[in-house]
Amino acid sequence: MDLLKLFRMQRALDEYIETEHGLQEADLFDKKVLALLVEIGELANETRCFKFWSLKQPSERKVILEEFVDGVHFILSLGLTCSLEQEAVITEAEAASSVTEQFLRVYKAVHVFKQEKSTDTYQQLLQNYFLLGRLLGFSAEEVEEAYVAKNEVNYERQQQGY
Numbered sequence: 737m738d739l740l741k742l743f744r745m746q747r748a749l750d751e752y753i754e755t756e757h758g759l760q761e762a763d764l765f766d767k768k769v770l771a772l773l774v775e776i777g778e779l780a781n782e783t784r785c786f787k788f789w790s791l792k793q794p795s796e797r798k799v800i801l802e803e804f805v806d807g808v809h810f811i812l813s814l815g816l817t818c819s820l821e822q823e824a825v826i827t828e829a830e831a832a833s834s835v836t837e838q839f840l841r842v843y844k845a846v847h848v849f850k851q852e853k854s855t856d857t858y859q860q861l862l863q864n865y866f867l868l869g870r871l872l873g874f875s876a877e878e879v880e881e882a883y884v885a886k887n888e889v890n891y892e893r894q895q896q897g898y
Protein backbone atom coordinates (compact mmCIF):
# COMPACT_ATOMS: atom_id res chain seq x y z
CA MET A 737 0.00 0.00 0.00
CA ASP A 738 1.28 3.42 -0.98
CA LEU A 739 0.71 5.17 2.34
CA LEU A 740 2.35 8.42 1.23
CA LYS A 741 -0.02 8.63 -1.74
CA LEU A 742 -2.99 8.18 0.62
CA PHE A 743 -1.62 10.89 2.94
CA ARG A 744 -1.30 13.24 -0.07
CA MET A 745 -4.90 12.54 -1.10
CA GLN A 746 -6.11 12.99 2.47
CA ARG A 747 -4.27 16.31 2.85
CA ALA A 748 -5.89 17.64 -0.33
CA LEU A 749 -9.36 16.51 0.81
CA ASP A 750 -8.93 17.93 4.33
CA GLU A 751 -7.74 21.27 2.93
CA TYR A 752 -10.71 21.33 0.58
CA ILE A 753 -13.18 20.60 3.40
CA GLU A 754 -11.56 23.07 5.80
CA THR A 755 -11.54 25.83 3.17
CA GLU A 756 -15.19 25.14 2.27
CA HIS A 757 -16.16 25.47 5.94
CA GLY A 758 -13.76 28.34 6.85
CA LEU A 759 -11.90 26.12 9.34
CA GLN A 760 -8.27 26.52 8.19
CA GLU A 761 -7.22 27.86 11.59
CA ALA A 762 -9.45 25.63 13.72
CA ASP A 763 -8.16 22.93 16.06
CA LEU A 764 -10.06 19.92 14.79
CA PHE A 765 -8.14 17.21 16.68
CA ASP A 766 -10.81 16.27 19.25
CA LYS A 767 -13.59 16.34 16.65
CA LYS A 768 -11.56 14.04 14.37
CA VAL A 769 -10.91 11.66 17.28
CA LEU A 770 -14.64 11.50 18.02
CA ALA A 771 -15.39 11.09 14.29
CA LEU A 772 -12.99 8.14 14.19
CA LEU A 773 -14.55 6.52 17.28
CA VAL A 774 -17.98 6.89 15.67
CA GLU A 775 -16.74 5.37 12.39
CA ILE A 776 -15.27 2.40 14.26
CA GLY A 777 -18.66 1.91 15.95
CA GLU A 778 -20.44 2.09 12.59
CA LEU A 779 -18.00 -0.46 11.19
CA ALA A 780 -18.57 -2.80 14.16
CA ASN A 781 -22.33 -2.44 13.65
CA GLU A 782 -22.05 -3.46 9.99
CA THR A 783 -19.96 -6.53 10.87
CA ARG A 784 -22.41 -7.39 13.71
CA CYS A 785 -19.44 -9.22 15.27
CA PHE A 786 -20.57 -8.44 18.85
CA LYS A 787 -24.32 -9.06 18.39
CA PHE A 788 -24.49 -12.42 20.13
CA TRP A 789 -28.23 -11.87 20.65
CA SER A 790 -29.03 -11.62 16.95
CA LEU A 791 -29.25 -14.08 14.08
CA LYS A 792 -29.07 -11.45 11.33
CA GLN A 793 -26.20 -11.70 8.89
CA PRO A 794 -23.46 -9.03 8.60
CA SER A 795 -23.83 -6.36 5.90
CA GLU A 796 -22.45 -6.99 2.43
CA ARG A 797 -18.67 -7.06 2.19
CA LYS A 798 -18.75 -3.89 0.02
CA VAL A 799 -20.63 -1.97 2.75
CA ILE A 800 -18.18 -3.14 5.42
CA LEU A 801 -15.19 -2.13 3.26
CA GLU A 802 -16.69 1.33 2.72
CA GLU A 803 -17.14 1.80 6.47
CA PHE A 804 -13.59 0.57 7.00
CA VAL A 805 -12.14 3.21 4.67
CA ASP A 806 -14.11 5.98 6.40
CA GLY A 807 -11.98 5.12 9.43
CA VAL A 808 -8.84 5.16 7.26
CA HIS A 809 -9.74 8.74 6.25
CA PHE A 810 -9.90 9.95 9.84
CA ILE A 811 -6.75 8.06 10.90
CA LEU A 812 -4.78 9.64 8.03
CA SER A 813 -6.32 13.00 8.80
CA LEU A 814 -5.24 12.74 12.47
CA GLY A 815 -1.71 11.82 11.38
CA LEU A 816 -1.60 14.94 9.20
CA THR A 817 -3.03 17.11 12.01
CA CYS A 818 -0.15 15.95 14.21
CA SER A 819 2.47 16.09 11.38
CA LEU A 820 3.24 12.40 11.82
CA GLU A 821 2.87 11.34 8.19
CA GLN A 822 6.59 11.25 7.34
CA GLU A 823 7.46 8.53 9.83
CA ALA A 824 4.25 6.55 9.46
CA VAL A 825 4.62 2.92 8.42
CA ILE A 826 2.35 -0.07 8.77
CA THR A 827 4.33 -2.70 10.63
CA GLU A 828 3.68 -6.43 10.74
CA ALA A 829 2.14 -7.80 13.91
CA GLU A 830 -0.19 -10.50 15.10
CA ALA A 831 -3.88 -9.66 15.15
CA ALA A 832 -6.11 -10.55 18.10
CA SER A 833 -7.81 -13.92 18.01
CA SER A 834 -11.24 -12.44 17.32
CA VAL A 835 -12.67 -9.49 15.42
CA THR A 836 -14.30 -8.23 18.64
CA GLU A 837 -10.98 -8.25 20.49
CA GLN A 838 -9.29 -6.46 17.58
CA PHE A 839 -12.00 -3.76 17.63
CA LEU A 840 -11.29 -3.26 21.33
CA ARG A 841 -7.55 -2.98 20.62
CA VAL A 842 -8.28 -0.31 18.02
CA TYR A 843 -10.45 1.67 20.46
CA LYS A 844 -7.68 1.47 23.06
CA ALA A 845 -5.09 2.61 20.49
CA VAL A 846 -7.26 5.66 19.69
CA HIS A 847 -7.42 6.64 23.36
CA VAL A 848 -3.69 6.07 23.93
CA PHE A 849 -2.92 8.21 20.85
CA LYS A 850 -5.25 10.97 22.08
CA GLN A 851 -3.40 11.03 25.41
CA GLU A 852 0.07 10.98 23.90
CA LYS A 853 0.44 12.10 20.30
CA SER A 854 3.69 10.43 19.25
CA THR A 855 5.16 8.48 16.35
CA ASP A 856 4.89 5.32 18.42
CA THR A 857 1.26 5.70 19.51
CA TYR A 858 0.26 6.69 15.96
CA GLN A 859 2.06 3.62 14.63
CA GLN A 860 0.11 1.44 17.07
CA LEU A 861 -3.14 2.96 15.87
CA LEU A 862 -2.31 2.44 12.18
CA GLN A 863 -1.07 -1.09 12.83
CA ASN A 864 -4.10 -2.17 14.84
CA TYR A 865 -6.56 -0.63 12.40
CA PHE A 866 -4.97 -2.33 9.39
CA LEU A 867 -4.81 -5.62 11.31
CA LEU A 868 -8.55 -5.23 11.85
CA GLY A 869 -8.96 -4.77 8.10
CA ARG A 870 -7.02 -7.93 7.47
CA LEU A 871 -9.10 -9.87 10.03
CA LEU A 872 -12.20 -8.64 8.18
CA GLY A 873 -10.71 -10.18 5.04
CA PHE A 874 -9.53 -7.08 3.16
CA SER A 875 -6.25 -7.03 1.24
CA ALA A 876 -4.06 -3.90 1.21
CA GLU A 877 -4.87 -3.43 -2.50
CA GLU A 878 -8.62 -3.58 -1.88
CA VAL A 879 -8.34 -1.06 0.95
CA GLU A 880 -6.30 1.32 -1.19
CA GLU A 881 -8.76 1.06 -4.08
CA ALA A 882 -11.77 1.59 -1.81
CA TYR A 883 -10.02 4.54 -0.13
CA VAL A 884 -9.42 6.24 -3.49
CA ALA A 885 -13.07 5.70 -4.49
CA LYS A 886 -14.43 7.08 -1.18
CA ASN A 887 -12.05 10.04 -1.28
CA GLU A 888 -13.67 11.01 -4.60
CA VAL A 889 -17.17 10.55 -3.14
CA ASN A 890 -16.22 12.87 -0.28
CA TYR A 891 -15.41 15.67 -2.77
CA GLU A 892 -18.72 15.10 -4.56
CA ARG A 893 -20.61 15.29 -1.26
CA GLN A 894 -18.93 18.59 -0.40
CA GLN A 895 -19.85 19.97 -3.83
CA GLN A 896 -23.46 18.94 -3.25
CA GLY A 897 -23.54 20.84 0.05
CA TYR A 898 -23.44 17.69 2.23
Ligand SMILES: O=c1ccn([C@H]2C[C@H](O)[C@@H](COP(=O)(O)O)O2)c(=O)[nH]1
Nearest residue numbers: 749750753805806809810813886890
Ligand atom coordinates in the same frame (compact mmCIF):
# COMPACT_ATOMS: atom_id res chain seq x y z
O1 LIG B 1 -11.93 16.55 7.64
C1 LIG B 1 -12.51 15.56 7.16
C2 LIG B 1 -13.87 15.31 7.39
C3 LIG B 1 -14.47 14.20 6.82
N1 LIG B 1 -13.74 13.36 6.04
C4 LIG B 1 -14.34 12.17 5.43
C5 LIG B 1 -14.04 10.88 6.13
C6 LIG B 1 -15.22 9.99 5.80
O2 LIG B 1 -14.94 9.25 4.60
C7 LIG B 1 -16.36 10.97 5.58
C8 LIG B 1 -17.33 11.02 6.74
O3 LIG B 1 -18.54 10.78 6.23
P1 LIG B 1 -19.92 10.67 7.08
O4 LIG B 1 -19.58 9.97 8.39
O5 LIG B 1 -20.41 12.08 7.24
O6 LIG B 1 -20.79 9.85 6.19
O7 LIG B 1 -15.75 12.26 5.42
C9 LIG B 1 -12.40 13.60 5.81
O8 LIG B 1 -11.74 12.83 5.11
N2 LIG B 1 -11.82 14.69 6.38
